[in-house]
Structures are given as structure tokens and as C-alpha cells.
Amino acid sequence: MAGSTLEIKDLHVSIDDKEILKGVNLTVKGGEFHAVMGPNGTGKSTLASAIMGHPKYEVTSGSILLDGEDVLEMEVDERAQAGLFLAMQYPSEISGVTNSDFLRSSINARREEGDEISLMKFIKEMDASMDYLEMDKNMAQRYLNEGFSGGEKKRNEILQLMMLKPAIGILDEIDSGLDIDALKVVSKGINKLRSETFGCLMITHYQRLLDYITPDYVHVMMQGRVVKSGGPELAQRLEAEGYDWIKKELGIEEETVEQNA
Amino acid sequence: MTVDTKLPYEKDYVSKFSEKRNEPEWMKSLRLQALELTETLPMPKPDKTNITKWNFSKFDHDVSGQEISSLEELPEDIKVFLDMENKNGNLVIQRNESVAYKSLDASLQEKGVILTDLQSAIQEHSELVQRYFMKDAVSIDENRLTALHTALMNGGVFVYVPKNVVVEEPLQAIFWQEDPKVGSFNHVIVVAEENSSVTYVENYISHNQDEEAVANIVTEVIAHDNASVSFGAVDNFAKGTTVYVNRRGIAYRDAKIEWALGQMNDGNTASENITHLIGDNSVSQAKAVTVGRGNQIQNLTAKIVNFGLNSDGYILQHGVMKDSASSVFNGIGKIEHGASKSNAEQESRVLMLSKDARGDANPILLIDEDDVTAGHAASVGRVDPIQLYYLMSRGISKQEAERLIIHGFLAPVVNEIPIQSVKDQLTKVIEGKVN
Numbered sequence: 001m002a003g004s005t006l007e008i009k010d011l012h013v014s015i016d017d018k019e020i021l022k023g024v025n026l027t028v029k030g031g032e033f034h035a036v037m038g039p040n041g042t043g044k045s046t047l048a049s050a051i052m053g054h055p056k057y058e059v060t061s062g063s064i065l066l067d068g069e070d071v072l073e074m075e076v077d078e079r080a081q082a083g084l085f086l087a088m089q090y091p092s093e094i095s096g097v098t099n100s101d102f103l104r105s106s107i108n109a110r111r112e113e114g115d116e117i118s119l120m121k122f123i124k125e126m127d128a129s130m131d132y133l134e135m136d137k138n139m140a141q142r143y144l145n146e147g148f149s150g151g152e153k154k155r156n157e158i159l160q161l162m163m164l165k166p167a168i169g170i171l172d173e174i175d176s177g178l179d180i181d182a183l184k185v186v187s188k189g190i191n192k193l194r195s196e197t198f199g200c201l202m203i204t205h206y207q208r209l210l211d212y213i214t215p216d217y218v219h220v221m222m223q224g225r226v227v228k229s230g231g232p233e234l235a236q237r238l239e240a241e242g243y244d245w246i247k248k249e250l251g252i253e254e255e256t257v258e259q260n261a
Numbered sequence: 262m263t264v265d266t267k268l269p270y271e272k273d274y275v276s277k278f279s280e281k282r283n284e285p286e287w288m289k290s291l292r293l294q295a296l297e298l299t300e301t302l303p304m305p306k307p308d309k310t311n312i313t314k315w316n317f318s319k320f321d322h323d324v325s326g327q328e329i330s331s332l333e334e335l336p337e338d339i340k341v342f343l344d345m346e347n348k349n350g351n352l353v354i355q356r357n358e359s360v361a362y363k364s365l366d367a368s369l370q371e372k373g374v375i376l377t378d379l380q381s382a383i384q385e386h387s388e389l390v391q392r393y394f395m396k397d398a399v400s401i402d403e404n405r406l407t408a409l410h411t412a413l414m415n416g417g418v419f420v421y422v423p424k425n426v427v428v429e430e431p432l433q434a435i436f437w438q439e440d441p442k443v444g445s446f447n448h449v450i451v452v453a454e455e456n457s458s459v460t461y462v463e464n465y466i467s468h469n470q471d472e473e474a475v476a477n478i479v480t481e482v483i484a485h486d487n488a489s490v491s492f493g494a495v496d497n498f499a500k501g502t503t504v505y506v507n508r509r510g511i512a513y514r515d516a517k518i519e520w521a522l523g524q525m526n527d528g529n530t531a532s533e534n535i536t537h538l539i540g541d542n543s544v545s546q547a548k549a550v551t552v553g554r555g556n557q558i559q560n561l562t563a564k565i566v567n568f569g570l571n572s573d574g575y576i577l578q579h580g581v582m583k584d585s586a587s588s589v590f591n592g593i594g595k596i597e598h599g600a601s602k603s604n605a606e607q608e609s610r611v612l613m614l615s616k617d618a619r620g621d622a623n624p625i626l627l628i629d630e631d632d633v634t635a636g637h638a639a640s641v642g643r644v645d646p647i648q649l650y651y652l653m654s655r656g657i658s659k660q661e662a663e664r665l666i667i668h669g670f671l672a673p674v675v676n677e678i679p680i681q682s683v684k685d686q687l688t689k690v691i692e693g694k695v696n
């Protein structure tokens with residue numbers, strides 16, 4: 001089976017009537033790893049949220065297609081069922097719902113009624129994935145993200161990613177808040193998914209994540225647009241020199257979305 | 262035309278009803294005395310809810326039900342409340358106003374434990390019932406409904422645990438209002454003598470959707486010195502039943518009364534659960550959960566009054582309101598003068614799932630003594646759309662996401678319920694109400 005293709009075309013997104021994304025174009029195919037970088041406040045999380053269907057973000061024009069299907073027509077759960085996954089920059093805490101009940105519901109949501117995953121099989125898979133991510137087994141019975149440390153939340157996002165096996169994974173700053181060992185473990189988890197049937201879009205500020213997960217493409221966002229794309233060498237240059245050279249090259253003074261170019 | 266507040270049942274009817282049941286004179290005269298009071302007493306006035314237009318007069322009285330020879334005969338929606346695998350040997354099933362099934366472990370019988378329908382108890386333990394019926398806990402003249410309850414009492418159970426007896430297995434009563442119009446005037450008495458301990462669980466079930474009926478229930482729990490009563494209830498009256506339920510506890514020295522109430526009715530409900538901590542060092546915990554749906558209105562009052570020194574009261578109630586359901590949670594902690602070193606804590610939380618749902622948490626602390634501790638927490642809120650988004654972003658449907666959030670919201674109360682069977686029942690009933 002070939003992988004899926006996520007196509008973002010001329011995407012404009014507003015929040016509270018303020019335009020944040022001003023025409024993003026990006027295509028992610030199965031087997032490809034894309035890194036999205038860019039200074040703070042340039043619209044990276046907005047892009048991720050708009051793809052997933054966050055209720056606060058309004059797509060004003062442009063399109064998002066997954067294998068030709070109109071993602072913007074889909075409810076949030078339908079987007080997930082179609083193969084999209086977003087590891088969030090700030091995952092929600094949900095009291096009273098155990099991590100394991102949540103994960104089991106997520107898995108069963110993808111299966112037909114009557115074909116739910118058996119409890120035994122689920123526990124086995126969950127145990128294996130938690131082992132792989134070196135997570136404390138108690139996390140399974142704790143309430144979803146409640147009181148999790150920053151790093152624990154990120155690890156928990158990757159646990160979900162590993163167990164749900166989406167066609168396209170979007171990872172929003174999965175490396176932030178992770179200590180060095182955790183970064184290695186999380187990267188190992190993500191790399192395990194590398195295959196022709198998995199495409200990935202990683203939002204990050206740091207080369208160190210890309211040291212572990214080598215991207216095929218690197219994109220830079222500024223002012224709500226992708227302003228530059230390249231290969232892994234682009235990230236290395238950003239790490240060494242920062243963003244000034246790109247701004248100079250493109251004649252940008254203020255990189256955030258505040259200023260209209 | 263004026264509103265007809267007159268009751269459909271006359272003195273003559275009540276006398277005959279009592280005679281037909283072969284009741285002792287004290288019971289009959291109490292009924293008649295109560296009937297007279299119904300003409301003058303005011304209706305109860307739950308804080309913040311007007312119940313004057315609710316149906317408390319339209320119902321059938323004196324409706325019998327058939328016995329069953331085995332629990333297997335019960336319909337599925339009744340079996341849900343039974344542990345069919347480890348059959349509970351301590352059980353009374355009331356069908357309409359008749360006893361359909363009754364059993365009590367022989368070893369408990371030998372120890373003098375009583376678990377029987379109230380009608381039999383009045384025959385067999387007349388003095389004991391007379392000692393407690395509408396005496397220390399609820400009185401007949403509290404309001405029109407308690408008086409009416411006494412006049413028309415037509416069912417219920419009597420639980421008695423003698424001194425020093427510890428009942429390990431829960432005692433259970435199921436009140437099955439099979440007839441869609443039958444009025445339930447059930448009276449439950451639980452008496453735990455000194456140093457005894459018992460767990461009692463009850464369930465009310467009716468099925469009437471469009472036909473109207475009334476439940477007017479009084480429950481009296483008496484925990485004598487150093488006794489412990491764990492009282493669990495999962496109420497399941499259907500939409501057509503208007504419910505007034507008054508559950509009262511009296512705790513003497515070193516006694517403990519734990520309430521675990523699943524307020525799962527579908528019709529209008531006024532519930533008051535009041536405990537008087539009379540004795541020094543007495544303790545009560547009142548935990549309740551509710552799921553409101555349709556356009557039902559509920560007023561749920563939990564109140565603990567500290568009289569004894571060093572007495573301790575804790576109220577915990579969580580409710581979820583769906584559709585255009587509305588509910589008021591009154592949490593009242595009252596510390597009387599002289600009850601020094603006492604504690605009154607309460608927490609009420611309401612989650613509203615739809616824009617038409619209404620919830621109100623109304624915490625009240627009334628403190629008449631200096632040397633005490635007290636605290637309350639209350640919140641009323643709506644489902645966080647970002648939480649829903651997070652759950653749905655994993656492929657979970659909106660309905661399933663709400664289901665998870667509801668269970669999660671009620672979990673802190675459900676998990677704290679000390680009776681496993683009530684916990685299990687609640688989980689099932691909540692599941693049924695959420696979908």
C-alpha cells in the first residue's frame with residue numbers, strides 16, 4: 001500500500017477575525033519527513049491546528065486535501081479517522097478519564113462495532129509501547145495528562161502516535177520540554193514509524209531533534225507563510241546563523257504575523 | 262376554577278386501607294392524624310426550585326404485584342441491579358405494593374437481624390417499628406408531603422441490626438414500580454443498634470414515560486452509639502414519575518452514616534438528604550451523583566447538621582446536565598452552638614453539556630460555634646471545547662468524547678463510593694443515561 005498525501009494549498013486562517021496564515025502551500029507524502037521551523041509567533045501551531053480542525057481557527061480560504069478528500073469538510077474525529085494525527089504543543093488535561101481508557105476508545109473508534117480490540121491485546125500493545133518509550137506503567141491508570149510534567153505529556157503524545165499509527169503525523173514541538181534522554185527515546189519512537197505509509201510534519205525550533213530524526217525537507221515559516229524550503233542543510237544553517245539571513249534575503253523586517261508584508 | 266389541592270383519598274379510604282392490611286391501631290391512627298394534617302400543612306419549599314406545580318396528587322394507590330419464584334424471571338432492566346452471579350441472599354424485591362421476593366441469610370436471622378418488608382414488620386415487630394416510624398428522624402408534620410406519605414404509606418422495608426452484630430454482606434431492596442400509574446409511598450427504616458454495622462443498598466425502578474405517577478418516599482436511618490451504616494441508593498424512576506424523596510439520618514455518639522446516592526431519575530425530583538450528627542464524634546459523608554436529561558427539573562439538597570462535639574460532616578455532589586435539564590444543588594453545612602471541634606466540608610460541582618442545560622450549586626455554611634472548621638467548594642461550568650477537540654483529534658466521536666468527559670466528571674464521586682455494588686450499578690446506569 002502506498003502512503004497518503006496531504007496537500008495544503010494557499011491556506012488562509014484567521015483567529016478571532018485576525019488573519020494568521022496568509023497563504024500556506026505544503027505537500028507531505030507517505031514516507032516523507034518534513035520539518036517546519038520559524039521564529040515564535042509565525043503561524044506554525046496555527047497551521048497544525050487548522051489541519052486538525054481546532055474549533056478556534058477559521059479557514060477563510062484555500063484547501064487541505066488528504067488523498068484528494070476535502071479535509072475541511074470533515075469533523076475533527078473524521079480527520080483523525082481519515083489518517084491525520086496531531087501531537088499537540090499543549091495537550092489538554094482531562095480529569096477522571098484514565099489514559100488507558102482514552103487510548104482504548106481511540107483505537108476502537110477506528111474499528112467497526114463488534115470488532116473492538118480485546119482488553120488483553122490492548123494491554124499487551126500498550127505495555128509494549130510504554131516499554132519502548134520507557135514510560136512508567138502507572139501512567140496508564142493516571143488521568144489523561146492530569147498533573148503530567150511537560151516531558152511526560154510529550155511522551156504521552158508519542159505513545160498515542162505509536163498506538164494509533166496514523167498515515168500523516170504532525171508533531172508540534174514534540175521536543176520542547178524534553179530532557180536529553182527523553183529526546184532520544186521519543187525520537188526512537190518516531191523513527192520506528194518511518195515507512196512508506198507514514199508521512200510526518202515536525203514543527204521544531206532546534207536542530208537537535210533533527211539530529212535524531214533526519215528530515216527530507218525543511219521549511220521556514222514567517223509572517224504566516226512558508227518563505228523558504230530546502231533540505232536538511234537548511235536547518236543546519238538556521239542553527240548556526242539564526243533567521244536574520246533569511247529575513248535579509250527576503251526583505252522581511254518583522255517576522256511574526258503581526259506585520260503585513 | 263381554583264387549583265384542586267384536595268387529595269383524592271378520604272378518611273374512609275385510609276381507614277379501610279389500614280384495616281385491609283391488618284395494621285395495629287397505632288398505625289391506623291397515625292395515618293388518620295397525618296391525613297388531617299395534609300389539609301393544613303404547606304408543601305416543602307426546596308431552595309431555588311418551585312415545586313408547587315408538580316404532580317403530587319395524580320397516581321393510583323393500592324396496586325398489588327405478583328410474586329416471583331426465581332430471580333431469573335425478572336426482566337433485564339431489573340436484573341441490572343442484581344449481582345446475578347453471586348446471588349445476593351439478603352434481598353427484598355417489592356413489585357408495585359407487594360413483596361415479590363424475600364430472602365435473608367439464616368446466620369443473620371439467628372443473630373436477630375431483620376430485613377423484611379415494612380408491612381410484615383408492622384405485623385411481626387410492631388413495637389420496634391412504632392419506636393422508629395416517623396419519630397427520631399422525620400416527623401409527620403414537617404410538610405404536606407411527609408404527612409401525605411404517612412397517610413398513604415404503601416410499601417418499604419425495615420432493617421434492624423442488633424447490638425454488636427456486624428453484617429458483612431450488603432442487604433438490598435429493589436422497589437419495582439411495574440404498574441405505570443402506581444404511586445410509591447415507600448418507607449424505609451434502617452436501625453443499627455450499638456456497635457453494629459450494616460450496608461444497605463436500594464433501587465427504585467419505574468418505566469412510565471407518559472403516564473403520570475408519584476413517588477413520595479421517606480427513609481429513616483438511625484445509627485446508635487458506635488454503629489456504622491453505609492447506605493447506597495441508585496434511583497431510577499422514569500420520566501413520568503414525580504419524585505419527592507426524603508432521606509434522613511440520625512447518628513449518635515461515635516456513629517457513622519455514609520450515604521452514596523445515585524440520583525438517576527428521569528422525572529422531576531426533589532430530594533433532601535439530611536443527617537443530624539447528634540452524638541459526640543459522630544461522622545457522616547453524603548455523596549451523590551446525578552445525570553439530568555430531557556427537560557427534567559431536579560432540586561437536590563444535602564445537609565448535615567453538627568450537634569455533637571468533634572462531629573464531622575462531608576458533602577460531595579457532582580452532577581451532569583444534558584439537553585434542557587436543570588438542577589439545583591443545595592449543600593448545607595450547619596454547626597450548632599456547642600458543637601465545638603466540629604467540621605463541615607462540602608463540594609458541589611455541576612457540568613452542563615448543552616446550551617439549554619442549567620445547573621446551580623448553592624453552598625451554604627451556617628455556623629453557630631467558634632471552635633470549628635468548615636469549608637466549601639462549588640463550581641458550575643460547561644464542557645471545555647478544547648478538551649472535546651483533543652479527544653476527537655484521536656478519532657473519538659463527539660458523543661463518545663462527551664461520554665468520557667461525563668464519566669470523568671463523575672468519577673471522583675463514583676470512585677469514592679464505599680459500596681462496590683453501588684459503584685457498579687452507577688457505572689451502568691450512567692452509561693445508559695449518557696448515550
Ligand SMILES: Nc1ncnc2c1ncn2[C@@H]1O[C@H](COP(=O)(O)OP(=O)(O)OP(=O)(O)O)[C@@H](O)[C@H]1O
Pocket residue numbers: 015016018020038039040041042043044045046047256257258
Ligand atoms: N486567540 C488569539 N487571538 C489573537 N492572536 C492569536 C490568538 N491565538 C494565536 N494568536 C497569534 O497567532 C500568531 C501565530 O501563533 P502560533 O501559535 O501559530 O505561532 P507559532 O509559530 O506556533 O509560535 P511558537 O513557535 O511560539 O509556538 C501569534 O502571533 C499569536 O499571538
Ligand SMILES: [Mg+2]
Pocket residue numbers: 044045046089172
Ligand atoms: Mg507553536
